[in-house]
Amino acid sequence: MIKIEVRLFATFRNGRGKKVFVEMDQPTVEDVLQSINITNEEVAILLVNGQDGHFDQVLIEGDYLSIFPPVGGG
C-alpha cells in the first residue's frame, strides 16, 4: 500500500476539502480519482508531481496529484 496526496482545486474542493490522501496498492491515476468519486471526464488539468500526467499512469510512493476542473485564463 502506498499513500498518494491529491491536491484539489476549484469546484473539486466542494465536499472534499483542499487535499485528500488515498491509500492503495499500485494504483493508477484513474484508480485514485475513482476512489474520491471524480471521473476522468471531469478533469481538465492533471498533474503528477507538477508535470503533465496520464490517467493510466501507475503511481509510486511519494507521488502527488494536482487536479483541476475546466477553469480559466488570465
Add this chain to the structure above:
Amino acid sequence: MYGYHGKILRINLKTQEVKVETLDLDTAKKFIGGRGLGTKFMMDEVDPKVDALSPENKLMVVTGPLTGTATPTGGRYMVVTKSPLTGTIASSNSGGFWGAELKFCGYDMIILEDKSEEPIYLNIVDDKIEFKSAKHLWGKLVGEVTDELQEAHGAKARVMTIGPAGENLSLLAAIMNEKDRAAGRSGVGAVMGSKNLKAIVVKGSNKVGIHDPEALKAVFKDSLKKIRENGVTGEGLPTYGTAVLVNIINENGAYPVNNFQESYDPEADKISGESMKEDYLVRKNPCYRCPIACGRWVEVDGKQMAGPEYETLWAFGSDCGIRDLKEVLLANDWCNELGLDTISAGTTLAAAMELRELDLVKAEEIEGQPLEFGNVNAIVEWTKKMAYREGFGDKLAEGSYRLCDMYGRPDLSMSVKKQELPAYDPRGIQGQGLQYATSNRGGCHVRGYLISPEILGLPEKIDKNALDGKAFWAKAFQDLTASIDSAGLCLFTSFALGADDYAALINAVCGTDHTGDTIFAAGERIWNIEKMFNLESGVAPSEDKLPRRLLEDAIPDGPSKGQVHQLDKLLPEYYELRGWTKGGIPTDERLAELGLK
C-alpha cells in the same frame, strides 16, 4: 455603412480644432480596426522616433467593427500610441462600457494631437464636442473624477480618465474607464497626462449598422452556445475569475516568487481565486455584452470595490513575497484609483525589494515602510508614492528596468523591452517565453496566450517543456490575437471560438468575405506593421530577448526545478516561420505579400 461608421474624430488639443474625417473603408478592412487600424495611422502620421511624452506623439483611441454590436464581448477599445515605457508601439485594450459608448457617438476612432496648455477634459455627445477645463479635477482619484463627471453630464455618460499616476507621467500609468477597467499597459496613461487631457466623457445615440442582422443572430447564437458550453468560458472564469490561475500556475511550478528568484510558492493558496471567492467575493462585475463575466466585485472591511485579476494577485502577492489577500485587494483598488498598471506596479516593487535585499538600495533611501519581500505594510504605501513620485517613489515611477539600471543591475528587471513580465515563469513554460521575447509591446502575456495550449489544454494540450512546434504556436496565437484585438472583442472568447467563428461574426456585421485563413493573414499583417514601427523607432531585433536570470539561472525548487528557458533554440525557427531574416527583420518580400510595401 456596416460595422464602421466611416468617421474619424481628429482633435487638436492645443488649438481645440475639431475635424470629422472620412475613414477609408478599404484601409479599415485591411487592418480590421482597433489595434491594427491604430497602428496603421501611427505609422502614417507619427515619426516612430518621436519622444513618446512630447506633443508630437499622438494618442489614438480606436474601436473595432464589432465594438457596440450584438456580438459576445463586443465592447472593447484600444489605445494606440508610442509607449514611453518601451519605445515600441503601445496598444492597450480595455473592456467595460466606454468603448461601445464611443462607437454610439458615431465615430470609429479619435485621434488626439498636440498638447493642451491647461488641464482639460472632453465631453462628446454625438456630434457635439466640448473642451472643458479640468483644473478642478486635476490631482483627483479616478473614482472621484468619474462620479463628478457623471454628476455633471448624466449617469448614462461613460467616463475614461487618468489618475494622479498619469498626471505625474509615471511610465506605469494606465487609462481607466468605469473606474476599474484599464487600458493598462505600456504607460498609455502618461501619454494622456503629457497632453494635459484628464478625461473623455462620451454619450451617444448612433447605432452601429449591421450588414445582415439575420446572419448575425445565427452566428451570435452559435458563438454564445460555444462560449457557454466551454468549461473555461462557461464555468471556470464566471465562477472564479482569472484568479483561479494562482493555483494552476503554481502547481505547474511556473509561478514566480520574489522577483522570479523562485517559481513555486507553498503558500500561494492564501491569495488564490478559491480563497478570494470564499472570503471576499460579492458578485461578478461584467463588461458590455459579456456572457463570461470574469470581472470580480469584492468587499473589504465593509467597502466594496473591484477585485483583482490573477496577474495582480501575483504581482503584489507572491512576487513581492506577500500572502495577505486583503492587502493585495487594497493595493489593486489603489492602482485603480491612482490609474496604475497593476502588473508593472507590483513587479517594479518586487524589483526594488530585490535591490534592497542586495543592499544596492540603501535603507536610508527608503523613507517609510521598508521595501522588503514579505512586508505587507509596504505595498499600498509604495504604490501611492509611485503614483505621486514621492521620495524613492520617483524612481519606482520609471518602471523596473530604469530603476534597476540606476543601480547598475538592469538584469534584475524581469522585463522584455523594458516592460515588466506577467505572472508566468517561462523557464517552466517554453512557448510562453518565446512569446514574451518576441512580443511587439514588450513583456506581455496577451499578445499570444500560449498558456492556453501549454497549460490549460486549449484548443489542445501540448507539452509545456517541449520545444518542437512552439514557434508555430507562438506565431499562430500572435496573429489570431492581433485580429481579435482589432475586431473589438475580448481575447477570452478565444478559449471557445476559433478563427472561423471570428470570420463569421465580422462578415455578418461588416459584409466582408473573411475566412479563418484571412483572419490569420490580417493578424499577420498587423503583427508586421507593429514590428516595422518598432524597428523604425530604434527598438533593435536584439531586444527580442529574455532577462539573463531566465536563460541562465535554473529554477531552484518545485515542479520545474533545474529548468532554464531555451530561447536560442526557438528564435531561429520563429523568424523563419515569420518569413523574416535570421536577424529578425521582416523581408521586403514578406512585407509585399502582406500588402505593407
